[in-house]
Amino acid sequence: MPFTVLCQATSGCRDTSEPAAVRLLLVAVALGFLALFLFLPLGALFAQAFAKGWDAYLAALGDDETLYALRLTGLIAACCVPANLAFGIAASWAIAKFTFPGRSLLVTLIDLPFSVSPVVSGLIYVLVFGLQGWLGPFLQAHDLKIIFAVPGMVLATVFVTFPFVARELIPLMESQGNDEEEAALTLGAGGLQTYLRVTFPRIKWGIIYGVILCNARAMGEFGAVSVVSGHIRGATNTVPLQVEILYNEYNYTAAFAVASVLALLALVTLAVKSMAQWKIHQLK
Protein backbone atom coordinates (compact mmCIF):
# COMPACT_ATOMS: atom_id res chain seq x y z
CA MET A 1 0.00 0.00 0.00
CA PRO A 2 2.56 2.58 -1.02
CA PHE A 3 -0.10 5.21 -1.80
CA THR A 4 -1.51 5.06 1.70
CA VAL A 5 1.92 5.64 3.15
CA LEU A 6 2.49 8.60 0.87
CA CYS A 7 -0.92 9.93 1.81
CA GLN A 8 -0.17 9.81 5.52
CA ALA A 9 3.15 11.50 5.02
CA THR A 10 1.65 14.61 3.39
CA SER A 11 -0.05 16.88 5.85
CA GLY A 12 -2.63 18.37 3.47
CA CYS A 13 -3.96 14.95 2.51
CA ARG A 14 -7.64 14.28 3.01
CA ASP A 15 -9.97 11.51 1.99
CA THR A 16 -11.54 13.82 -0.59
CA SER A 17 -8.23 14.41 -2.37
CA GLU A 18 -7.28 12.81 -5.71
CA PRO A 19 -5.15 9.66 -5.62
CA ALA A 20 -1.46 10.38 -5.16
CA ALA A 21 -0.62 9.18 -8.66
CA VAL A 22 -3.05 11.67 -10.24
CA ARG A 23 -1.68 14.52 -8.18
CA LEU A 24 1.87 13.56 -9.05
CA LEU A 25 1.00 13.40 -12.74
CA LEU A 26 -0.70 16.82 -12.73
CA VAL A 27 2.24 18.46 -10.99
CA ALA A 28 4.68 16.76 -13.35
CA VAL A 29 2.78 17.91 -16.44
CA ALA A 30 2.58 21.50 -15.20
CA LEU A 31 6.24 21.65 -14.22
CA GLY A 32 7.36 19.88 -17.39
CA PHE A 33 5.45 22.33 -19.55
CA LEU A 34 6.93 25.23 -17.62
CA ALA A 35 10.46 23.86 -17.98
CA LEU A 36 10.11 23.22 -21.69
CA PHE A 37 8.57 26.54 -22.68
CA LEU A 38 9.86 28.93 -20.05
CA PHE A 39 13.02 27.88 -18.25
CA LEU A 40 14.70 26.25 -21.22
CA PRO A 41 14.47 29.30 -23.53
CA LEU A 42 15.40 31.60 -20.67
CA GLY A 43 18.44 29.46 -19.91
CA ALA A 44 19.36 29.33 -23.60
CA LEU A 45 19.11 33.10 -23.81
CA PHE A 46 21.56 33.68 -20.98
CA ALA A 47 23.81 30.87 -22.24
CA GLN A 48 24.00 32.53 -25.66
CA ALA A 49 24.55 35.95 -24.13
CA PHE A 50 27.54 34.73 -22.14
CA ALA A 51 28.79 32.30 -24.85
CA LYS A 52 31.84 34.44 -25.54
CA GLY A 53 32.44 35.35 -21.95
CA TRP A 54 31.77 38.22 -19.61
CA ASP A 55 33.93 40.72 -21.55
CA ALA A 56 32.12 40.15 -24.83
CA TYR A 57 28.82 40.54 -22.96
CA LEU A 58 29.85 43.90 -21.51
CA ALA A 59 31.29 45.03 -24.82
CA ALA A 60 28.04 44.21 -26.57
CA LEU A 61 26.10 46.23 -24.03
CA GLY A 62 28.62 49.08 -24.18
CA ASP A 63 28.17 49.58 -27.90
CA ASP A 64 27.13 53.16 -28.76
CA GLU A 65 24.05 52.17 -30.72
CA THR A 66 22.97 49.76 -28.00
CA LEU A 67 23.47 52.40 -25.31
CA TYR A 68 21.42 54.82 -27.38
CA ALA A 69 18.67 52.20 -27.76
CA LEU A 70 18.65 51.68 -23.97
CA ARG A 71 18.37 55.44 -23.39
CA LEU A 72 15.60 55.79 -25.97
CA THR A 73 13.65 52.89 -24.47
CA GLY A 74 14.01 54.52 -21.06
CA LEU A 75 12.81 57.84 -22.46
CA ILE A 76 9.76 56.31 -24.11
CA ALA A 77 8.86 54.43 -20.95
CA ALA A 78 9.34 57.61 -18.92
CA CYS A 79 6.83 59.37 -21.17
CA CYS A 80 4.30 56.54 -21.39
CA VAL A 81 4.11 55.35 -17.81
CA PRO A 82 3.15 58.69 -16.20
CA ALA A 83 0.64 59.39 -18.97
CA ASN A 84 -1.01 56.01 -18.58
CA LEU A 85 -0.82 56.24 -14.79
CA ALA A 86 -2.82 59.48 -14.91
CA PHE A 87 -5.25 58.02 -17.42
CA GLY A 88 -5.57 54.75 -15.51
CA ILE A 89 -6.34 56.38 -12.17
CA ALA A 90 -8.86 58.77 -13.71
CA ALA A 91 -10.59 56.07 -15.76
CA SER A 92 -10.73 53.47 -12.98
CA TRP A 93 -12.00 56.03 -10.50
CA ALA A 94 -14.72 57.16 -12.88
CA ILE A 95 -15.71 53.60 -13.74
CA ALA A 96 -15.59 52.15 -10.25
CA LYS A 97 -17.17 54.99 -8.31
CA PHE A 98 -19.69 56.66 -10.62
CA THR A 99 -22.26 55.77 -13.21
CA PHE A 100 -22.29 58.07 -16.20
CA PRO A 101 -23.43 57.83 -19.81
CA GLY A 102 -20.84 56.00 -21.89
CA ARG A 103 -19.44 54.11 -18.90
CA SER A 104 -19.70 50.67 -20.46
CA LEU A 105 -18.32 52.03 -23.73
CA LEU A 106 -15.29 53.31 -21.84
CA VAL A 107 -14.81 49.90 -20.22
CA THR A 108 -14.86 48.28 -23.64
CA LEU A 109 -12.53 50.83 -25.21
CA ILE A 110 -9.95 50.37 -22.48
CA ASP A 111 -9.56 46.79 -23.66
CA LEU A 112 -9.14 47.81 -27.30
CA PRO A 113 -5.33 47.72 -27.34
CA PHE A 114 -5.49 44.14 -26.05
CA SER A 115 -7.63 43.04 -28.96
CA VAL A 116 -5.94 45.02 -31.72
CA SER A 117 -2.69 43.70 -33.16
CA PRO A 118 0.17 46.08 -32.26
CA VAL A 119 1.12 46.30 -35.93
CA VAL A 120 -2.34 47.61 -36.72
CA SER A 121 -2.14 50.22 -33.97
CA GLY A 122 1.22 51.31 -35.39
CA LEU A 123 -0.27 51.59 -38.85
CA ILE A 124 -3.14 53.70 -37.51
CA TYR A 125 -0.60 56.29 -36.39
CA VAL A 126 1.11 56.18 -39.76
CA LEU A 127 -2.26 56.76 -41.40
CA VAL A 128 -3.00 59.74 -39.18
CA PHE A 129 0.41 61.38 -38.84
CA GLY A 130 2.36 59.98 -41.82
CA LEU A 131 3.34 62.01 -44.87
CA GLN A 132 0.38 60.63 -46.83
CA GLY A 133 -1.84 60.68 -43.72
CA TRP A 134 -4.60 63.05 -42.65
CA LEU A 135 -2.39 65.37 -40.70
CA GLY A 136 0.73 64.79 -42.85
CA PRO A 137 0.66 68.01 -44.93
CA PHE A 138 -0.12 70.12 -41.86
CA LEU A 139 2.74 68.56 -39.89
CA GLN A 140 5.16 68.96 -42.75
CA ALA A 141 4.19 72.60 -43.23
CA HIS A 142 5.00 73.26 -39.59
CA ASP A 143 8.15 71.13 -39.65
CA LEU A 144 6.84 68.67 -37.10
CA LYS A 145 8.06 65.08 -37.28
CA ILE A 146 5.97 62.42 -35.60
CA ILE A 147 6.26 59.30 -37.73
CA PHE A 148 9.79 57.89 -38.00
CA ALA A 149 10.64 59.97 -34.93
CA VAL A 150 10.44 59.70 -31.17
CA PRO A 151 6.99 61.38 -30.75
CA GLY A 152 5.35 58.75 -32.94
CA MET A 153 7.02 55.96 -31.00
CA VAL A 154 5.81 57.45 -27.72
CA LEU A 155 2.26 57.74 -29.11
CA ALA A 156 2.24 54.15 -30.35
CA THR A 157 3.59 52.89 -27.03
CA VAL A 158 1.03 54.91 -25.05
CA PHE A 159 -1.72 53.34 -27.14
CA VAL A 160 -0.46 49.81 -26.64
CA THR A 161 0.09 50.18 -22.89
CA PHE A 162 -2.88 52.23 -21.77
CA PRO A 163 -5.03 49.34 -20.45
CA PHE A 164 -2.50 48.16 -17.91
CA VAL A 165 -2.99 50.54 -14.99
CA ALA A 166 -6.73 50.94 -15.53
CA ARG A 167 -7.32 47.18 -15.87
CA GLU A 168 -5.48 46.59 -12.64
CA LEU A 169 -7.29 49.29 -10.67
CA ILE A 170 -10.90 48.88 -11.84
CA PRO A 171 -11.59 45.48 -10.25
CA LEU A 172 -9.64 46.47 -7.15
CA MET A 173 -11.60 49.69 -6.64
CA GLU A 174 -14.89 48.01 -7.48
CA SER A 175 -14.29 45.29 -4.92
CA GLN A 176 -13.47 47.85 -2.26
CA GLY A 177 -16.64 49.85 -2.74
CA ASN A 178 -17.37 53.35 -1.50
CA ASP A 179 -17.97 52.73 2.18
CA GLU A 180 -14.66 53.93 3.50
CA GLU A 181 -14.75 57.06 1.35
CA GLU A 182 -18.23 57.83 2.59
CA ALA A 183 -17.09 57.25 6.15
CA ALA A 184 -14.26 59.72 5.60
CA LEU A 185 -16.71 62.30 4.25
CA THR A 186 -19.03 61.99 7.23
CA LEU A 187 -16.01 62.45 9.48
CA GLY A 188 -15.36 65.80 7.86
CA ALA A 189 -12.60 64.97 5.36
CA GLY A 190 -12.53 66.88 2.08
CA GLY A 191 -12.17 65.32 -1.36
CA LEU A 192 -8.39 65.53 -1.53
CA GLN A 193 -7.96 64.39 2.09
CA THR A 194 -10.23 61.44 1.40
CA TYR A 195 -8.18 60.48 -1.62
CA LEU A 196 -4.81 60.85 0.07
CA ARG A 197 -5.72 59.28 3.40
CA VAL A 198 -8.27 56.63 2.41
CA THR A 199 -8.40 55.82 -1.30
CA PHE A 200 -4.72 56.00 -2.19
CA PRO A 201 -3.36 53.79 0.61
CA ARG A 202 -5.82 51.12 -0.42
CA ILE A 203 -5.02 51.17 -4.14
CA LYS A 204 -1.31 51.90 -3.75
CA TRP A 205 -0.17 48.35 -4.48
CA GLY A 206 -2.60 48.07 -7.34
CA ILE A 207 -1.02 51.19 -8.83
CA ILE A 208 2.48 49.80 -8.36
CA TYR A 209 1.43 46.53 -9.96
CA GLY A 210 -0.17 48.34 -12.90
CA VAL A 211 2.82 50.64 -13.36
CA ILE A 212 5.29 47.79 -13.37
CA LEU A 213 3.29 45.88 -15.98
CA CYS A 214 2.83 49.02 -18.05
CA ASN A 215 6.54 49.75 -17.85
CA ALA A 216 7.51 46.23 -18.85
CA ARG A 217 5.27 46.37 -21.87
CA ALA A 218 6.40 49.90 -22.81
CA MET A 219 10.05 48.80 -22.78
CA GLY A 220 9.37 45.54 -24.57
CA GLU A 221 6.88 46.73 -27.21
CA PHE A 222 8.00 45.67 -30.67
CA GLY A 223 5.20 45.63 -33.27
CA ALA A 224 3.64 49.06 -33.00
CA VAL A 225 6.97 50.78 -32.39
CA SER A 226 8.57 48.94 -35.29
CA VAL A 227 5.96 50.29 -37.72
CA VAL A 228 6.33 53.94 -36.69
CA SER A 229 10.07 54.00 -35.97
CA GLY A 230 11.57 53.54 -39.42
CA HIS A 231 14.54 51.72 -37.83
CA ILE A 232 16.96 54.64 -38.04
CA ARG A 233 20.08 53.55 -36.20
CA GLY A 234 21.10 55.75 -33.32
CA ALA A 235 17.87 57.75 -33.76
CA THR A 236 14.75 55.61 -33.58
CA ASN A 237 15.94 52.21 -32.44
CA THR A 238 14.64 50.95 -29.11
CA VAL A 239 16.02 47.91 -27.31
CA PRO A 240 13.68 45.35 -28.92
CA LEU A 241 14.37 46.82 -32.36
CA GLN A 242 18.10 46.77 -31.65
CA VAL A 243 17.88 43.10 -30.72
CA GLU A 244 16.25 42.36 -34.07
CA ILE A 245 18.87 44.31 -36.02
CA LEU A 246 21.76 42.62 -34.22
CA TYR A 247 20.17 39.23 -34.75
CA ASN A 248 19.65 39.85 -38.46
CA GLU A 249 23.31 40.77 -38.70
CA TYR A 250 24.23 37.34 -37.27
CA ASN A 251 25.68 39.06 -34.23
CA TYR A 252 24.15 36.50 -31.87
CA THR A 253 26.18 37.23 -28.78
CA ALA A 254 25.32 40.93 -28.89
CA ALA A 255 21.67 40.21 -29.75
CA PHE A 256 21.28 37.85 -26.81
CA ALA A 257 23.21 40.15 -24.49
CA VAL A 258 20.80 42.98 -25.22
CA ALA A 259 17.86 40.58 -25.02
CA SER A 260 19.07 39.47 -21.59
CA VAL A 261 18.50 43.05 -20.35
CA LEU A 262 14.84 42.72 -21.33
CA ALA A 263 14.69 39.29 -19.73
CA LEU A 264 16.08 40.70 -16.48
CA LEU A 265 13.45 43.42 -16.61
CA ALA A 266 10.82 40.71 -16.91
CA LEU A 267 12.19 38.92 -13.84
CA VAL A 268 12.18 42.10 -11.79
CA THR A 269 8.62 42.76 -12.98
CA LEU A 270 7.58 39.31 -11.81
CA ALA A 271 9.12 39.83 -8.40
CA VAL A 272 7.45 43.21 -7.85
CA LYS A 273 4.20 41.83 -9.19
CA SER A 274 4.03 38.96 -6.75
CA MET A 275 4.87 41.27 -3.87
CA ALA A 276 2.15 43.69 -4.97
CA GLN A 277 -0.35 40.87 -5.24
CA TRP A 278 0.48 39.71 -1.76
CA LYS A 279 0.02 43.24 -0.40
CA ILE A 280 -3.28 43.69 -2.26
CA HIS A 281 -4.52 40.42 -0.86
CA GLN A 282 -3.66 41.64 2.62
CA LEU A 283 -5.64 44.83 2.15
CA LYS A 284 -8.72 43.05 0.85
Next chain:
Amino acid sequence: MSIAIEKVWKSFGGVPAVKGVSLPVPSGELVALLGPSGSGKTTLLRVIAGLERPDSGRVFFDGEEATFRAVRERKVGFVFQHYALFRHLTVFDNIAFGLAVKPRKVRPGKREIAEKVNALLKLIQLEQMADRYPAQLSGGQRQRVALARALAVEPRVLLLDEPFGALDARVRQELRRWLRRLHDDLKITSVFVTHDQEEALEVADRIVVMNEGEIEQEGTPLEVYDHPATPFVFDFLGKVNLFRGRASHGRFPAGEPPVPGLLPSLKLPKLCPASFRDVDIEHQPVDDRAVPAKVSFLLPVGPLVRVELVFDGFDSSLELDLPRDTADRLALRVGDVVFALPKQVESVTGDYQI
Protein backbone atom coordinates in the same frame (compact mmCIF):
# COMPACT_ATOMS: atom_id res chain seq x y z
CA MET B 1 -30.30 68.94 17.55
CA SER B 2 -33.68 68.27 16.03
CA ILE B 3 -34.15 66.96 12.53
CA ALA B 4 -37.13 67.49 10.27
CA ILE B 5 -37.74 65.79 6.97
CA GLU B 6 -40.31 67.27 4.64
CA LYS B 7 -41.87 65.40 1.73
CA VAL B 8 -38.65 63.72 0.68
CA TRP B 9 -38.67 61.75 -2.56
CA LYS B 10 -35.75 59.72 -3.81
CA SER B 11 -35.62 57.21 -6.61
CA PHE B 12 -32.82 55.13 -8.09
CA GLY B 13 -32.93 54.53 -11.81
CA GLY B 14 -36.63 55.37 -11.94
CA VAL B 15 -37.55 53.12 -9.02
CA PRO B 16 -38.78 55.19 -6.08
CA ALA B 17 -37.11 54.21 -2.81
CA VAL B 18 -38.59 56.93 -0.60
CA LYS B 19 -41.99 58.33 -1.49
CA GLY B 20 -42.75 61.73 -0.02
CA VAL B 21 -41.76 60.98 3.55
CA SER B 22 -42.16 63.64 6.24
CA LEU B 23 -40.79 62.99 9.70
CA PRO B 24 -39.81 65.10 12.68
CA VAL B 25 -37.09 63.81 14.99
CA PRO B 26 -37.14 65.76 18.26
CA SER B 27 -33.84 66.74 19.83
CA GLY B 28 -32.22 64.11 22.02
CA GLU B 29 -34.42 61.22 20.98
CA LEU B 30 -33.38 57.78 19.85
CA VAL B 31 -35.53 56.91 16.86
CA ALA B 32 -35.71 53.58 15.05
CA LEU B 33 -36.55 53.35 11.36
CA LEU B 34 -38.06 49.89 11.22
CA GLY B 35 -39.01 48.02 8.09
CA PRO B 36 -38.21 45.12 5.83
CA SER B 37 -35.37 45.35 3.34
CA GLY B 38 -36.27 47.56 0.42
CA SER B 39 -38.58 49.72 2.53
CA GLY B 40 -36.47 52.83 1.98
CA LYS B 41 -35.23 53.17 5.55
CA THR B 42 -31.51 53.17 4.70
CA THR B 43 -32.08 55.61 1.85
CA LEU B 44 -33.88 57.95 4.24
CA LEU B 45 -30.99 57.69 6.69
CA ARG B 46 -28.49 58.48 3.92
CA VAL B 47 -30.58 61.48 2.88
CA ILE B 48 -30.35 62.79 6.45
CA ALA B 49 -26.57 62.25 6.40
CA GLY B 50 -26.25 63.97 3.03
CA LEU B 51 -24.84 60.86 1.37
CA GLU B 52 -27.85 60.93 -0.96
CA ARG B 53 -29.47 64.05 -2.30
CA PRO B 54 -33.28 63.87 -2.36
CA ASP B 55 -35.02 64.32 -5.74
CA SER B 56 -37.40 66.68 -3.99
CA GLY B 57 -38.31 67.62 -0.46
CA ARG B 58 -36.27 69.24 2.26
CA VAL B 59 -34.21 68.37 5.29
CA PHE B 60 -33.95 70.69 8.29
CA PHE B 61 -31.44 70.61 11.11
CA ASP B 62 -32.64 72.67 14.09
CA GLY B 63 -35.11 74.44 11.84
CA GLU B 64 -32.43 75.47 9.36
CA GLU B 65 -32.60 74.06 5.87
CA ALA B 66 -29.76 71.58 5.28
CA THR B 67 -30.96 69.89 2.09
CA PHE B 68 -28.00 71.10 0.05
CA ARG B 69 -25.42 71.17 2.79
CA ALA B 70 -22.36 69.01 2.05
CA VAL B 71 -21.87 65.86 4.11
CA ARG B 72 -18.85 67.23 5.95
CA GLU B 73 -20.70 70.39 6.99
CA ARG B 74 -23.61 68.51 8.53
CA LYS B 75 -21.68 67.26 11.55
CA VAL B 76 -23.40 63.90 11.57
CA GLY B 77 -21.85 60.75 12.92
CA PHE B 78 -22.61 57.84 10.64
CA VAL B 79 -22.10 54.22 11.61
CA PHE B 80 -22.15 51.99 8.56
CA GLN B 81 -23.74 48.58 8.40
CA HIS B 82 -20.43 46.89 7.64
CA TYR B 83 -18.51 49.33 9.86
CA ALA B 84 -16.44 50.78 6.98
CA LEU B 85 -13.39 51.03 9.22
CA PHE B 86 -10.22 52.17 7.48
CA ARG B 87 -8.48 48.85 6.94
CA HIS B 88 -5.02 50.33 6.62
CA LEU B 89 -5.22 52.27 9.88
CA THR B 90 -4.99 51.08 13.48
CA VAL B 91 -7.92 51.33 15.87
CA PHE B 92 -6.32 54.44 17.35
CA ASP B 93 -5.88 56.13 13.96
CA ASN B 94 -9.39 55.13 12.91
CA ILE B 95 -10.88 56.90 15.90
CA ALA B 96 -8.52 59.87 15.49
CA PHE B 97 -9.34 60.25 11.78
CA GLY B 98 -12.12 62.80 12.15
CA LEU B 99 -9.91 64.97 14.38
CA ALA B 100 -6.81 64.63 12.20
CA VAL B 101 -8.57 65.85 9.05
CA LYS B 102 -9.92 69.02 10.64
CA PRO B 103 -8.69 72.28 9.11
CA ARG B 104 -5.43 73.35 10.72
CA LYS B 105 -7.00 76.29 12.56
CA VAL B 106 -9.45 74.19 14.53
CA ARG B 107 -7.49 70.94 14.66
CA PRO B 108 -6.61 69.90 18.20
CA GLY B 109 -2.95 69.23 19.04
CA LYS B 110 -1.45 65.74 19.00
CA ARG B 111 -1.72 65.43 22.78
CA GLU B 112 -5.36 66.50 22.83
CA ILE B 113 -6.20 64.05 20.06
CA ALA B 114 -4.47 61.24 21.95
CA GLU B 115 -6.35 62.12 25.14
CA LYS B 116 -9.66 62.17 23.35
CA VAL B 117 -9.04 58.90 21.55
CA ASN B 118 -7.95 57.23 24.76
CA ALA B 119 -11.09 58.45 26.51
CA LEU B 120 -13.21 56.97 23.70
CA LEU B 121 -11.23 53.72 23.81
CA LYS B 122 -12.08 53.54 27.48
CA LEU B 123 -15.73 54.21 26.72
CA ILE B 124 -15.88 51.31 24.26
CA GLN B 125 -13.72 49.16 26.55
CA LEU B 126 -11.03 48.51 23.95
CA GLU B 127 -8.05 50.27 25.55
CA GLN B 128 -5.85 47.23 24.92
CA MET B 129 -6.66 47.20 21.21
CA ALA B 130 -5.41 50.66 20.21
CA ASP B 131 -2.62 49.32 18.00
CA ARG B 132 -4.62 46.55 16.35
CA TYR B 133 -5.92 46.72 12.80
CA PRO B 134 -9.64 46.28 12.07
CA ALA B 135 -9.00 42.84 10.56
CA GLN B 136 -7.72 41.68 13.95
CA LEU B 137 -10.95 42.57 15.77
CA SER B 138 -14.18 40.66 16.26
CA GLY B 139 -17.44 41.94 14.76
CA GLY B 140 -18.65 43.44 18.03
CA GLN B 141 -15.32 45.17 18.62
CA ARG B 142 -15.34 46.63 15.11
CA GLN B 143 -18.82 47.95 15.64
CA ARG B 144 -17.73 49.68 18.83
CA VAL B 145 -14.70 51.19 17.09
CA ALA B 146 -16.98 52.47 14.32
CA LEU B 147 -19.18 54.07 16.95
CA ALA B 148 -16.22 55.64 18.75
CA ARG B 149 -14.89 56.96 15.45
CA ALA B 150 -18.24 58.61 14.74
CA LEU B 151 -18.43 60.05 18.26
CA ALA B 152 -14.89 61.47 18.17
CA VAL B 153 -15.93 64.48 16.09
CA GLU B 154 -18.73 65.25 18.56
CA PRO B 155 -21.52 64.99 16.01
CA ARG B 156 -24.81 66.72 16.59
CA VAL B 157 -26.68 63.74 15.20
CA LEU B 158 -25.78 60.07 15.29
CA LEU B 159 -27.03 57.92 12.41
CA LEU B 160 -26.66 54.15 12.53
CA ASP B 161 -27.37 51.85 9.60
CA GLU B 162 -28.35 48.35 10.84
CA PRO B 163 -25.83 48.77 13.65
CA PHE B 164 -26.16 45.24 14.98
CA GLY B 165 -27.20 43.46 11.82
CA ALA B 166 -24.01 41.51 11.22
CA LEU B 167 -23.45 40.34 14.80
CA ASP B 168 -24.38 37.12 16.51
CA ALA B 169 -27.36 37.06 18.85
CA ARG B 170 -25.54 37.41 22.16
CA VAL B 171 -23.23 40.24 21.10
CA ARG B 172 -26.24 41.97 19.60
CA GLN B 173 -28.11 41.86 22.89
CA GLU B 174 -25.13 43.23 24.76
CA LEU B 175 -24.44 46.05 22.27
CA ARG B 176 -28.09 47.00 22.14
CA ARG B 177 -28.20 47.67 25.86
CA TRP B 178 -24.85 49.40 25.69
CA LEU B 179 -26.12 51.71 22.94
CA ARG B 180 -29.24 52.50 24.95
CA ARG B 181 -27.14 53.41 28.01
CA LEU B 182 -24.75 55.41 25.88
CA HIS B 183 -27.65 57.36 24.45
CA ASP B 184 -29.04 58.01 27.92
CA ASP B 185 -25.64 59.43 28.93
CA LEU B 186 -24.90 61.49 25.85
CA LYS B 187 -28.44 62.56 24.91
CA ILE B 188 -27.43 62.94 21.30
CA THR B 189 -30.21 62.86 18.71
CA SER B 190 -29.91 59.45 17.10
CA VAL B 191 -31.61 57.63 14.27
CA PHE B 192 -30.97 53.98 13.61
CA VAL B 193 -32.16 51.68 10.90
CA THR B 194 -33.19 48.12 11.67
CA HIS B 195 -35.27 45.30 10.29
CA ASP B 196 -35.44 43.64 13.70
CA GLN B 197 -38.65 44.62 15.48
CA GLU B 198 -37.37 43.35 18.81
CA GLU B 199 -34.34 45.60 18.51
CA ALA B 200 -36.52 48.61 17.71
CA LEU B 201 -38.93 47.87 20.56
CA GLU B 202 -36.12 47.45 23.06
CA VAL B 203 -33.83 50.32 22.19
CA ALA B 204 -35.81 53.17 20.66
CA ASP B 205 -37.74 56.08 22.18
CA ARG B 206 -39.82 56.25 19.06
CA ILE B 207 -40.37 53.80 16.23
CA VAL B 208 -41.06 54.74 12.65
CA VAL B 209 -42.37 51.76 10.71
CA MET B 210 -41.64 51.99 7.00
CA ASN B 211 -42.89 49.94 4.09
CA GLU B 212 -42.30 50.44 0.38
CA GLY B 213 -40.90 53.91 0.77
CA GLU B 214 -43.64 55.23 2.99
CA ILE B 215 -44.21 55.62 6.72
CA GLU B 216 -46.85 53.20 7.95
CA GLN B 217 -46.89 54.34 11.53
CA GLU B 218 -44.91 56.42 13.97
CA GLY B 219 -45.03 56.38 17.74
CA THR B 220 -43.55 55.10 20.97
CA PRO B 221 -42.76 51.36 21.05
CA LEU B 222 -45.84 50.74 23.21
CA GLU B 223 -48.15 52.70 20.93
CA VAL B 224 -46.89 50.97 17.85
CA TYR B 225 -47.04 47.53 19.40
CA ASP B 226 -50.38 47.89 21.14
CA HIS B 227 -52.19 49.87 18.51
CA PRO B 228 -50.85 48.99 15.10
CA ALA B 229 -52.32 51.44 12.65
CA THR B 230 -52.17 49.29 9.54
CA PRO B 231 -52.24 45.60 8.71
CA PHE B 232 -48.60 45.86 7.68
CA VAL B 233 -47.49 47.14 11.10
CA PHE B 234 -49.52 44.46 12.79
CA ASP B 235 -47.93 41.82 10.65
CA PHE B 236 -44.43 43.18 11.01
CA LEU B 237 -44.48 43.76 14.77
CA GLY B 238 -44.97 40.33 16.08
CA LYS B 239 -46.35 36.96 15.66
CA VAL B 240 -49.64 37.28 13.89
CA ASN B 241 -52.40 34.84 13.49
CA LEU B 242 -54.60 36.23 10.87
CA PHE B 243 -57.84 34.57 10.05
CA ARG B 244 -59.35 34.76 6.70
CA GLY B 245 -62.72 35.41 8.26
CA ARG B 246 -64.58 38.63 8.26
CA ALA B 247 -66.35 40.15 11.23
CA SER B 248 -69.89 41.32 10.93
CA HIS B 249 -71.98 43.02 13.57
CA GLY B 250 -69.49 42.24 16.28
CA ARG B 251 -69.27 38.56 15.43
CA PHE B 252 -66.27 36.91 14.00
CA PRO B 253 -66.21 35.30 11.61
CA ALA B 254 -69.13 36.63 9.71
CA GLY B 255 -71.39 34.26 7.90
CA GLU B 256 -72.53 30.78 8.69
CA PRO B 257 -71.94 28.98 10.77
CA PRO B 258 -70.39 31.38 13.28
CA VAL B 259 -67.99 29.72 15.65
CA PRO B 260 -69.92 29.44 18.89
CA GLY B 261 -68.88 31.91 21.51
CA LEU B 262 -66.05 33.44 19.57
CA LEU B 263 -65.60 37.11 20.29
CA PRO B 264 -69.22 38.09 20.75
CA SER B 265 -68.32 41.09 22.90
CA LEU B 266 -65.88 42.45 20.46
CA LYS B 267 -66.69 45.81 18.92
CA LEU B 268 -65.49 45.19 15.44
CA PRO B 269 -66.44 47.41 12.60
CA LYS B 270 -68.57 45.85 9.97
CA LEU B 271 -66.86 43.44 7.66
CA CYS B 272 -63.18 43.59 8.24
CA PRO B 273 -60.51 40.96 8.57
CA ALA B 274 -59.47 40.33 12.13
CA SER B 275 -56.66 38.59 13.89
CA PHE B 276 -55.55 37.96 17.42
CA ARG B 277 -52.45 37.40 19.41
CA ASP B 278 -51.66 36.48 23.02
CA VAL B 279 -53.89 33.47 23.34
CA ASP B 280 -54.39 31.62 26.62
CA ILE B 281 -54.94 27.90 26.52
CA GLU B 282 -56.85 25.92 29.14
CA HIS B 283 -58.32 22.46 29.32
CA GLN B 284 -61.64 23.86 30.55
CA PRO B 285 -63.69 26.72 29.12
CA VAL B 286 -62.94 29.39 31.76
CA ASP B 287 -64.68 32.17 29.87
CA ASP B 288 -67.66 32.16 27.58
CA ARG B 289 -65.46 33.57 24.84
CA ALA B 290 -63.16 30.57 24.88
CA VAL B 291 -63.10 28.58 21.68
CA PRO B 292 -62.58 24.83 21.42
CA ALA B 293 -59.58 23.88 19.32
CA LYS B 294 -57.47 20.86 18.59
CA VAL B 295 -53.69 20.71 19.05
CA SER B 296 -52.25 19.74 15.70
CA PHE B 297 -48.52 20.30 16.21
CA LEU B 298 -46.07 20.72 19.09
CA LEU B 299 -42.41 21.77 18.93
CA PRO B 300 -40.21 22.81 21.84
CA VAL B 301 -38.04 25.78 20.81
CA GLY B 302 -35.59 26.69 23.55
CA PRO B 303 -37.55 28.15 26.46
CA LEU B 304 -40.81 28.10 24.48
CA VAL B 305 -43.11 25.50 23.04
CA ARG B 306 -44.64 26.23 19.66
CA VAL B 307 -48.25 25.07 19.53
CA GLU B 308 -50.44 24.89 16.47
CA LEU B 309 -54.19 24.85 16.98
CA VAL B 310 -56.93 24.15 14.47
CA PHE B 311 -60.51 25.29 14.92
CA ASP B 312 -63.60 23.81 13.40
CA GLY B 313 -64.95 26.12 10.77
CA PHE B 314 -61.69 27.94 10.05
CA ASP B 315 -59.43 27.22 7.17
CA SER B 316 -56.31 28.60 8.85
CA SER B 317 -54.60 27.41 11.98
CA LEU B 318 -53.38 29.38 14.97
CA GLU B 319 -49.72 29.27 15.89
CA LEU B 320 -48.56 30.46 19.27
CA ASP B 321 -45.56 30.18 21.57
CA LEU B 322 -46.22 29.10 25.14
CA PRO B 323 -43.67 29.39 27.93
CA ARG B 324 -42.20 25.99 28.71
CA ASP B 325 -43.70 25.82 32.23
CA THR B 326 -47.20 26.61 30.96
CA ALA B 327 -46.92 23.90 28.38
CA ASP B 328 -45.62 21.48 31.01
CA ARG B 329 -48.52 22.35 33.33
CA LEU B 330 -51.03 21.70 30.57
CA ALA B 331 -49.22 18.51 29.52
CA LEU B 332 -50.29 19.11 25.92
CA ARG B 333 -50.27 16.35 23.41
CA VAL B 334 -51.03 16.36 19.74
CA GLY B 335 -54.74 15.62 19.28
CA ASP B 336 -55.84 17.15 22.63
CA VAL B 337 -58.91 19.34 22.56
CA VAL B 338 -58.30 22.58 24.45
CA PHE B 339 -60.00 25.93 24.85
CA ALA B 340 -58.31 29.01 23.46
CA LEU B 341 -59.00 32.46 24.85
CA PRO B 342 -57.62 35.37 22.85
CA LYS B 343 -56.54 38.13 25.21
CA GLN B 344 -56.14 40.70 22.51
CA VAL B 345 -58.04 40.89 19.28
CA GLU B 346 -57.16 43.31 16.57
CA SER B 347 -59.35 44.43 13.81
CA VAL B 348 -57.22 45.40 10.93
CA THR B 349 -58.62 47.86 8.51
CA GLY B 350 -57.85 48.11 4.88
CA ASP B 351 -57.67 45.50 2.22
CA TYR B 352 -55.28 43.00 3.65
CA GLN B 353 -54.47 39.59 2.43
CA ILE B 354 -52.06 37.07 3.78
